[in-house]
Amino acid sequence: MTLFADAIYALPINLVIWAICIGVNLGFLYNFLSKNIVGSVVRRLISTGATCEENAKTLGELGYKKFSFFHKVILKDTSNLRTMIYALGGKIPEAENEEGVMAKDWDSARFYIPESQLQKSKSAYGTPMKWFYIPIFVVLSTILSYLMTIIMPVIIDALPLI
Numbered sequence: 813m814t815l816f817a818d819a820i821y822a823l824p825i826n827l828v829i830w831a832i833c834i835g836v837n838l839g840f841l842y843n844f845l846s847k848n849i850v851g852s853v854v855r856r857l858i859s860t861g862a863t864c865e866e867n868a869k870t871l872g873e874l875g876y877k878k879f880s881f882f883h884k885v886i887l888k889d890t891s892n893l894r895t896m897i898y899a900l901g902g903k904i905p906e907a908e909n910e911e912g913v914m915a916k917d918w919d920s921a922r923f924y925i926p927e928s929q930l931q932k933s934k935s936a937y938g939t940p941m942k943w944f945y946i947p948i949f950v951v952l953s954t955i956l957s958y959l960m961t962i963i964m965p966v967i968i969d970a971l972p973l974i
């Protein structure tokens with residue numbers, strides 16, 4: 813059995829290396845934002861002792877004066893964070909708004925982290941990442957990518973053609 817890997821277009825290896833560098837940096841930035849911004853809700857729930865249904869807290873009790881679009885996205889019923897943060901009653905309650913339409917009642921929604929998820933949430937979001945890791949990571953990944961653009965063509969040219 814023979815395996816062929818024919819390419820229609822040849823991509824320069826430098827382009828591939830820089831694309832990987834950009835992707836890794838975007839992934840690091842996403843992780844940073846997730847740990848620091850999304851994690852702030854988890855850390856506030858833990859610090860206020862909202863670790864059971866009896867101690868569930870509203871966003872107002874956690875110190876959030878306004879409920880932004882961001883809060884609504886990360887705490888909606890189908891979000892990944894809701895595998896760790898539970899809403900009292902299992903769902904965010906609904907109430908009739910000013911227009912007479914049923915909508916999520918974010919003012920009365922109470923959240924908590926159950927004991928079964930406490931260790932997982934502490935390890936994932938317990939400590940925020942320091943801001944200075946971003947420029948350090950970007951500089952190191954850029955240096956590594958630059959070195960790879962120098963080394964990879966030499967390695968590829970040294971490989972025998974089959």
